[in-house]
Amino acid sequence: MKKIIAAVAAAGVATGVALLAPTAGATPQATPSYQPPPVEWGECEDERLAEAGAECGFVEVPLNYAKPDGKKIKLAVSRIKHTSSEADYQGPMLVNPGGPGGSGLRLAILGEYVPNGVGGQFDWIGFDPRGVGSSEPALSCKPDHFGYNRPEYVPTTKELERTWLRRSAEYAHACAESDAKELLPHLKTRDVVKDMESIRKALGVEKINYYGFSYGTYLGQVYATQYPSRIHRAVFDGVVNPSTVWYEANLNQDIHFDRVIKIYFDWIARYDDVYRLGDKAIEVEQEFYKQKKLLDRKPAGGKIGSSELTDLFLPAGYGQYQWDAIAKAFSAWVHDKDWKGLKELYDAGSEMGDDNGFAVYIGVECTDTQWPTSWKKWSEDNWRIHEWAPFETWANAWYNAPCLYWPAKAGTAPKVDGSKAPPILLISEEEDAATPFSGALEVRKRFPKSSLISLPGGTTHSGSLGGNACVDDQIADYLATGKLPERKNGNDSDAQCTPLPKPVPEGAKQLRAVKSAKQPAVLEEALRPARHG
Secondary structure, three states: OHHHHHHHHHOOOOOOOOOEOOOOOOOOOOOOOOOOOOOOOEOOOOHHHHHOOOEEEEEEEEOOOOOOOOOEEEEEEEEEOOOOOOOOOOOEEEEEOOOOOOOOHHHHHHHHHOHHHHHHHOEEEEEOOOEOOOOEOEOOOOHHHOOOOOOOOOOOOHHHHHHHHHHHHHHHHHHHOOOOHHHHHHOOHHHHHHHHHHHHHHHOOOOEEEEEEOHHHHHHHHHHHHOHHHEEEEEEEOOOOHHHOOHHHHHHHHHHHHHHHHHHHHHHHHOHHHHOOOOOHHHHHHHHHHHHHHHHHOOEOOOEOHHHHHHHHOHHHHOOOOHHHHHHHHHHHHHHOOOHHHHHHHHHHOOOOOOHHHHHHHHHHHHHOOOOOOHHHHHHHHHHHHOOOOOOHHHHHHHHHHHHHOOEOOOOOOOOOOOOOOOOEEEEEOOOOOOOHHHHHHHHHHOOOOEEEEEOOOOOOOOOOOOOHHHHHHHHHHHHHOOOOOOOOOOOOOEEOOOOOOOOOOOOOOOOOOOOOOOOHHHHHHHOOOOOO
16 A cells, blocks of 8 residues: 555645545345335436336435435436236336446336337336436546546556556545535445335335346345345346456456457458458457557547557457447558547547546445555556456556545445345356356356356357347246246356357458347447446
8 A cells, every 4th residue: 555655646646535434334134224205207308218108207215224314315217117918017127237337217118129028018117326327416526537548558667657546546536525425435236236125115016127237237136135035037147246346357357358359359350351450360469559559659630549449449348239330440540540430439438528437337346345455466466467468457457446545435245145036047148258257157156046048159248138039039938937948957057049140341252141239229328338347
């Protein structure tokens, strides 16, 4: 810790951010009971929700559940009601896109993507978790934290290291001074799980259904552990490993992102006739790192430097949806010095001008569990991983580095034990970089009534309801009847599906008809803020 303070002080930034009081770490049984008022449903301001016929409202919850009669905050919720007969109605389905920090309000429309009309058997409930989006208050700390031409991520000099440490400390300090700073001690996964229980109570139902993507699967794991009798059906897609929350999870992620980006480089090389970036994966990879160095010296258009190039390539590690767009923009820059495509991709994927998703992400991650307090530990671990996984390691390290200075005290990770939980459907693509396959296997162990569908070779993160009939039809069957793939002995998946084919770019010589992977736009948008899950 002394080295951190010395490094930042040398860069001219004060590190003395006052620690805010922690949320009480009581179990649900020991926490005073809270009964929220019913939701007053009304029209939705969001155009997409209004078009879908959704209703919107708020659930009032305590800022601090240890003081249920104290200050209240509001959670924005949306609802698209069931269209089935009352005999087939199965209750509300809460949806969370992950992040942490992802807005789920629009995900009330997700029911229309469930095959065979099964989605119509549920009331689909979208919600913005505390601090997020339309919930009140919403957390924002430093909207210009993500801008253009930021320093190179890899701290090859002490000056770069000091610069990034200073930026990280500045962000933490800005959060401590934000208008919504009262939220900071109360953003833990424990708090959001209690919010889910409050939503259930506000809806006036005995049980809920739940569909969680990415970090949303961790919320589901904790909810199912603490309130197993309150779940009817649950789907976890892109399964977080509860044993690596959160420092180790990010290091593991770095390794897997490097593997997937190499798969992407190989795909680009297969279409050298289209992209002209090399017909071997190693040639494409070398071009990427060559351009990183050049952009670090002279940013494209004065805006897209080496860090921005890494960021705009990152979605390729999450799924195949933007593979062609990223490769085309990169090719246009390499061959024609046309940088507008790069800027468009960066603008679409960054949190520039709106750090709400990031602020809540870091607020949850920094306080769920204690991160290492020694910069020496961070530095040694990230340099070790960087040596053989250079694509995302340092970018991810600096994304999380505000945890070194976070002004709210960390708690302890909640227990995850699904022994009393009902049957749950788990889904994981086996080359998922954001939530590696080992996490799905770990959760399968902890939830003995669950079954796991895997997609060997698949690189898409949280891709269910994206048009893969093998996966989506089994989801529909489970939601309709509770039927899961038969659980097998051993530590492996219980059913396997073939991933959707990799895309074929327009103009490629290899002309063949394929069904392209395409996630529902509303889900793709909701998942965009997620960094690790």
